[in-house]
Amino acid sequence: MSITTVRIGSEADIVRVRQVAATLTRAFGLEKFAHTRAVTACLELARNALQYAGGGRIAFGAVEGRNHLMLTVSVRDQGPGIKDVERLLSGRAVHGTDGGLGGRGMGLGLRGVKRLAQEFDLVTGPEGTKIDIAFAAPNSPGTLAETVEAATDALMKLGKADPAAELAQQNQQLAEALAERELLINEVHHRTGNNLALILGLIQMSRRSAKEPETGRILAELEGRVHAVAKVHEELQKADNVDRLLIIPFLKKVASHGREAFSSEAQDIDIHVEGDDIWLHSAAAVDIGLIVGELITNAFKHAFAGRTSGRIAVSFRHEENPEKGDDHTAFCLIVADNGHGLPEDAGRPERSNSLGWRMIRAMTARHDGTIETDGSNGFRTVIHLGHGIAAD
Incomplete structure (x- = not known):
């Protein structure tokens, strides 16, 4: 009809x-x-x-x-x-x-x-x-x-x-729709946070009850990855603008969790985080948090064997390329340790086919980045990232 x-x-x-x-x-x-x-x-x-x-x-x-x-x-x-x-x-x-x-x-x-x-x-x-x-x-x-x-x-x-009355009605309906949308989004975020906390709890329980050291190690790595995502979600919920995140405080929490997950009574590893207070898009912050988590995990696994202490330094700073002008300003992420480093005949780790390095390469490429490594004095990873990750 x-x-x-x-x-x-x-x-x-x-x-x-x-x-x-x-x-x-x-x-x-x-x-x-x-x-x-x-x-x-x-x-x-x-x-x-x-x-x-x-x-x-x-x-x-x-x-x-x-x-x-x-x-x-x-x-x-x-x-x-x-x-x-x-x-x-x-x-x-x-x-x-x-x-x-x-x-x-x-x-x-x-x-x-x-x-x-x-x-x-x-x-x-x-x-x-x-x-x-x-x-x-x-x-x-x-x-x-x-x-x-x-x-x-x-x-x-x-x-x-009356056109004016119609406009007023439309504005009221829009305001109501936005309020309803905000409530729905808040409910989704609340449930997402609960689900991430539940997943972390299950992983932690499984890690504590694991009998094989290799199983515990794999679960600890998985816990670090999930925790990085959960922390981004938590910080975004606290922020006024849910599409951006202040990177240094976030990386400090990622590093703190890595230290708690991997340090033991027999081995105390200090992790220091410094850099510029920069607001990044949330998607970029998630990737950088995962990259830092992977590199910290690698350091705990390989850098300090047979040692009772060590140090990992994480730095994230703004850098400029004077040859290309202000439009090409970029950022530099450095994760370095004072561990054993790499033997002279070792291959380039950034070309490794391991899951961790594949993740690092993929997330770096997503943000127009490049990776450099140096294993001559400890192990040092330098990642240059494109200017598009900045939220300001």
Whole structure:
């Protein structure tokens, strides 16, 4: 059963689509989260039609589903069609192979809409594209005819509404949506923290009860890796901005945990951390914490055999490349020990195929970094990282 149609020819029409979609989802009794999903999907399809096909139209309707009513949305355009639809929807599209619509363009939007809607159907060709989606309305206030009538009345009131009042209502809804989103995110972070703590507890219990030294060593290494991630999560929760982290205090906690995990009564290893107080993106902080954890683990395993004491120094500093200018400022991470070092005929450890060094190489490469090692006087690892890791 048809309800209304909106022509899409300009940005002003996108605003109208949002108003109509929001009004209809409320009339159909969609709860806040479902309401947001439906409005987001409608806006994405409308913008795609305008951007890639020069315009089109979006029709809203209703049908009776198996157990509840369905709000239907149909978007049609007369554009050139979409190439490689299956690749786009599966996420396998490659830049430059889909007429400019993949990668960060239409592919991401269409995949998102497909996930948001309960039903999704797409037909495309040289004469245009038609996309049909639908959203379940389990809390609809009445029968199909009654709900459509209520939705039509709501649309009529929308047409007569004061623009200022409509804007105020939209702002209020946005504020409520943001508050609800913050609560959901906080709940997710809380559960993530609990899960990480549980995993750490299980690893620690297993390590303490391990009978074979090799098993205990492997579990200690695993504990260090999980602990680094857990500490990043904990620090981000304390920070005002959850997308950045002050690196030196964080590395001190990683080092402290490494010392607690590997030191013993027979061997006391001191770990000193220094450097510049720099705010890094959280993803970069996670990787650097894991790198430092791996290098500290390697030092405990290999550097101090037969010794009762030793020292590991960790440094993270800002450095500049004067030849390339301020845009190429970068950072230097150094982890060095005063242990046995490497024999002259030893291979280059940074090329090792061990899990730890593979992780270090992968995380360094992720941030445009390079690795240098020196085993002539103790063992020293120097990692230069690109400027993109900084949050400021």
